[in-house]
Each structure stands twice: as C-alpha cells, then as structure tokens.
Amino acid sequence: MSFDAQVMLYTVIVFLLLLAVLWRFAWGPLMRALEEREQRIAKRISDAEELRRTAEDRLREYERRIATAEDDAAAIIALGKLGAEKVREETMAAAVADSAKTMDRVKREIQLTKEAAVHDLREQMVQLAGELASHVIMRELKLEDHRRLIEEAMTEVEKAFGQELAKPRTPPK
Amino acid sequence: MPEHPVHDGAVSYEPAVGPMEHAADYALFGLDAQGQFRTKSDMYFHGHPVAGYAPRTVGPFKLEFTKHMLDMTIIATLLGVVLVTVARRVLYNVRSDRAPHGPLANAVEAGLVFVRDDIVKPIGGHHLAPFAPLYLTFFFFILFCNLSGMVPVLFKGPTSNLAVTGALAMTVLVFLMFMGIKRQGLVGYFKNLVPSGIPWLLWPMIFAIEFVGSLMRCGVLAMRLFANMLVGHLVLPSILGLAVFKPGAAGMAAMGLVVGVPLALGLSGLELLICLIQAYVFTMLSVIFTSAAVHPEH
Numbered sequence: 001m002s003f004d005a006q007v008m009l010y011t012v013i014v015f016l017l018l019l020a021v022l023w024r025f026a027w028g029p030l031m032r033a034l035e036e037r038e039q040r041i042a043k044r045i046s047d048a049e050e051l052r053r054t055a056e057d058r059l060r061e062y063e064r065r066i067a068t069a070e071d072d073a074a075a076i077i078a079l080g081k082l083g084a085e086k087v088r089e090e091t092m093a094a095a096v097a098d099s100a101k102t103m104d105r106v107k108r109e110i111q112l113t114k115e116a117a118v119h120d121l122r123e124q125m126v127q128l129a130g131e132l133a134s135h136v137i138m139r140e141l142k143l144e145d146h147r148r149l150i151e152e153a154m155t156e157v158e159k160a161f162g163q164e165l166a167k168p169r170t171p172p173k
Numbered sequence: 174m175p176e177h178p179v180h181d182g183a184v185s186y187e188p189a190v191g192p193m194e195h196a197a198d199y200a201l202f203g204l205d206a207q208g209q210f211r212t213k214s215d216m217y218f219h220g221h222p223v224a225g226y227a228p229r230t231v232g233p234f235k236l237e238f239t240k241h242m243l244d245m246t247i248i249a250t251l252l253g254v255v256l257v258t259v260a261r262r263v264l265y266n267v268r269s270d271r272a273p274h275g276p277l278a279n280a281v282e283a284g285l286v287f288v289r290d291d292i293v294k295p296i297g298g299h300h301l302a303p304f305a306p307l308y309l310t311f312f313f314f315i316l317f318c319n320l321s322g323m324v325p326v327l328f329k330g331p332t333s334n335l336a337v338t339g340a341l342a343m344t345v346l347v348f349l350m351f352m353g354i355k356r357q358g359l360v361g362y363f364k365n366l367v368p369s370g371i372p373w374l375l376w377p378m379i380f381a382i383e384f385v386g387s388l389m390r391c392g393v394l395a396m397r398l399f400a401n402m403l404v405g406h407l408v409l410p411s412i413l414g415l416a417v418f419k420p421g422a423a424g425m426a427a428m429g430l431v432v433g434v435p436l437a438l439g440l441s442g443l444e445l446l447i448c449l450i451q452a453y454v455f456t457m458l459s460v461i462f463t464s465a466a467v468h469p470e471h
Contacts, residue, residue, distance in 0.1 A: 010242045
C-alpha cells in the first residue's frame with residue numbers, strides 16, 4: 001500500500017473538471033427544469049382552483065336564476081288564475097245583473113200589458129153594460145141614475161174579475 | 174527501492190497474494206527512472222514489480238498512470254455524458270410541456286432532489302444552497318466510484334485508495350476554508366475557530382486544538398470512505414477464497430462453494446448498500462463541516 005501523490009493530484013483535476021462540466025451542463029439545467037416544472041404545476045393548480053371557483057359561482061348563479069324563473073312562473077300562473085277568476089266572476093255578475101234586468105223589464109211589461117188589458121176590459125164592459133142596459137130596460141134614465149147603475153155594475157164586475165186578474169202568475173222563463 | 178520489493182522476474186512466483194496487495198492500486202503505464210516508456214507488462218510479473226524497475230519521479234509525483242486513475246476517468250466521463258444528456262432531455266421535456274418520463278431521468282431527479290432538499294438545504298441553509306451542485310457532484314462521483322468497485326474484472330473502485338478519498342476530502346477542506354474566510358474574513362474565520370468566553374490563557378491551546386481538529390475532521394472524512402470501501406474489497410475475496418484456495422482438498426473446496434458463494438452473495442448486497450450509505454455520509458458530513466465554518470455561532 002503506497003500513497004501516490006500523482007493519484008491525488010489527478011483525482012482533484014478530474015473532480016474539478018467533472019464539477020465544472022456538470023455544474024454548467026447538468027445540474028444547472030436540471031435545477032432550472034425542476035423549478036420551471038414546479039412553477040408550472042403550481043400555476044396549473046391555481047388555475048384549476050380559479051376555474052373551479054368560477055364554475056361554482058356560475059352554477060350558483062344558474063341555480064339562482066332557475067329559482068327566480070320558477071318563482072316568476074308561479075307568480076305568472078297565480079296572476080293568470082286570479083285574472084281568470086275575476087273575469088269569470090265579472091262575467092257571472094254581469095250575467096246575473098243582465099238576467100235580473102231582463103226579468104224586471106219582462107215583469108214591467110207584463111204589468112203594463114195586464115193593466116192595458118184590464119183597462120180595455122173595463123171599457124168594453126162599460127160599453128157592453130150600457131148597450132145591455134139600454135137594450136134590456138129600454139128606458140131612459142136620468143144621467144145620474146145611469147151613471148150610478150154603471151158604477152155599481154162596474155164594481156161588481158171588478159169584484160168578480162178583479163180577483164181573477166190579480167192572481168199572481170209565474171213569469172215566463 | 175524499499176517500497177517496491179524487488180523480485181527476480183524469471184523464477185520468483187508466489188501464488189498467495191496478500192489481501193492488501195489484492196486491493197492495491199497498480200500502474201498501467203509510465204516512465205521509468207531512465208525516462209523510458211514502460212507498460213504494465215514491463216513493470217509487473219504476476220502482480221509484483223519486476224527487478225530493476227523504478228518509476229521516474231517529479232517531487233512527490235510518480236510519472237505513472239494507474240488503474241484507479243483510469244477507472245475514475247472512465248466513471249467521470251460516463252457520468253458527465255449521461256448526466257448532461259439526461260439534463261438536456263429533462264429540460265427539453267419541461268420546456269415542451271411534456272410529463273416527466275424515463276427511469277433514468279427520474280432516478281437522476283430523485284438523486285438531485287434528495288441531495289439538494291434533504292442534505293444541503295436543511296443543514297447548509299441559504300448560504301450553501303447555491304453550492305448544491307458541488308455536493309451533488311461529490312455524491313454522484315463517490316457513489317459511482319464506490320459502485321464500480323463491485324464490478325469484478327473491469328473496475329477496481331477508486332475510492333478504495335486513500336489518495337483518492339484524501340484528494341476529495343482536501344477539496345472539501347479547501348472549499349470549507351474558502352467559504353469561512355469569504356463569509357467572516359481571514360481574521361474572523363480563525364478567531365471564530367475558538368468559542369467565545371474562553372480565558373485568554375487557554376486561547377492558544379484551544380486555537381491549536383480547534384485548528385488541528387478542523388484538519389482532522391477532513392482527514393477522518395477521507396479515512397472513513399477509504400476504509401469502508403477497502404474493507405469491501407478485502408472481505409469479498411477472503412470469503413470467495415474459501416472456495417478457490419486449497420485446490421488439493423476437495424472437501425474444503427466443496428464446503429467453500431456451499432458456504433462461500435452464498436455468503437459472498439449476501440455480502441455483495443450489503444456492499445451495495447454501503448456504497449450508497451458512504452456516498453451519502455461523505456456528502457452530508459462535508460455539508461455539516463462547511464456549514465459549521467460558515468455559521469460559527471452553531
């Protein structure tokens with residue numbers, strides 16, 4: 001076993017040469033590469049995180065929009081129902097009022113017709129009674145007697161027919 | 174030449190080579206004392222220096238190119254080519270926004286992140302973080318020098334040579350002192366070797382102890398790696414020797430096969446682990462020592 005000084009010197013030279021070459025062409029580029037990869041990965045992760053957050057925000061917004069749309073739709077439907085109800089009620093009320101008005105008019109016309117008929121009947125009766133009296137009794141009466149007789153007959157006729165005429169009738173449907 | 178036992182090349186042949194000799198470095202080619210170029214076959218005969226050969230020396234340096242020098246050259250070249258290729262590919266993949274792939278690239282990245290984030294940054298802090306490439310090179314170079322020792326015929330494992338580990342530890346020492354002096358100034362660095370609050374009478378003694386201690390730490394760093402690797406080279410041949418020595422005794426050979434081969438297999442597995450652990454330990458301790466020189470308060 002001998003200690004060779006030239007081996008020592010040679011080792012130092014070889015090591016320093018290797019160090020220079022590796023530092024310049026291997027470790028430097030490798031460390032740069034690792035650093036770049038590290039940064040790239042970190043950036044990817046932060047990008048992904050940001051993307052996730054954006055997507056979440058967007059999802060929440062869409063959910064909110066859908067909820068709003070549902071509410072809107074419900075409101076519109078409710079409004080529509082309400083309107084329809086109102087229209088129905090109005091139509092109903094109008095129809096009822098209309099039919100009531102028609103009924104009144106019909107009643108009034110019936111009344112008028114009845115009154116006209118009674119009046120006509122009375123006139124004819126007066127005339128008939130007069131003719132009848134003049135034909136049957138054949139005598140002249142004083143005007144007052146005449147008048148009184150007619151009135152009496154009239155009252156009796158009214159008594160007899162009045163009830164008949166005053167009877168309530170069911171109005172035509 | 175006392176350090177080179179001379180043998181008679183023609184007849185001297187001793188088959189039993191000592192374990193230390195087995196693990197030792199040897200020259201591949203070089204200049205002899207007369208300045209003539211010699212190859213391995215001129216210098217050695219069956220593992221021993223031939224008669225009359227002596228290398229030419231310049232100061233302490235022998236003009237020889239040894240097996241360990243060749244091995245570390247090959248390892249450094251391969252490491253350089255492979256790591257530079259991997260780095261270029263990884264950078265290209267990252268730049269072109271492709272997912273990382275390939276077991277080699279992943280292994281290199283894992284090693285890089287391990288040394289940088291688990292050794293240099295936690296221990297060295299922000300002062301040593303820019304010098305992570307230095308420790309990465311230590312780690313990978315030592316790791317593959319260690320592992321090359323596991324290849325039976327092709328390599329001899331340069332880190333089982335104290336000169337190699339000593340050179341690496343000396344690199345650490347020089348860097349450590351450079352960083353300490355750069356950070357605290359020349360005076361500050363040597364003043365801070367001694368903890369504050371020491372009585373002035375004791376100061377020179379403590380200073381000497383601390384200074385020698387800082388040198389010794391690096392010496393121990395070299396010795397630890399060297400010893401661990403050398404032991405691997407000594408133990409494996411010894412165990413396998415059970416099977417191959419004593420060719421005359423068939424029973425012994427059979428027992429050697431039965432006992433030696435499985436044991437050697439298990440020890441090789443252990444040795445692989447030790448290669449990794451020692452590379453890690455060397456790197457971690459050099460970070461710790463440098464960090465202590467940079468942060469005297471700790």
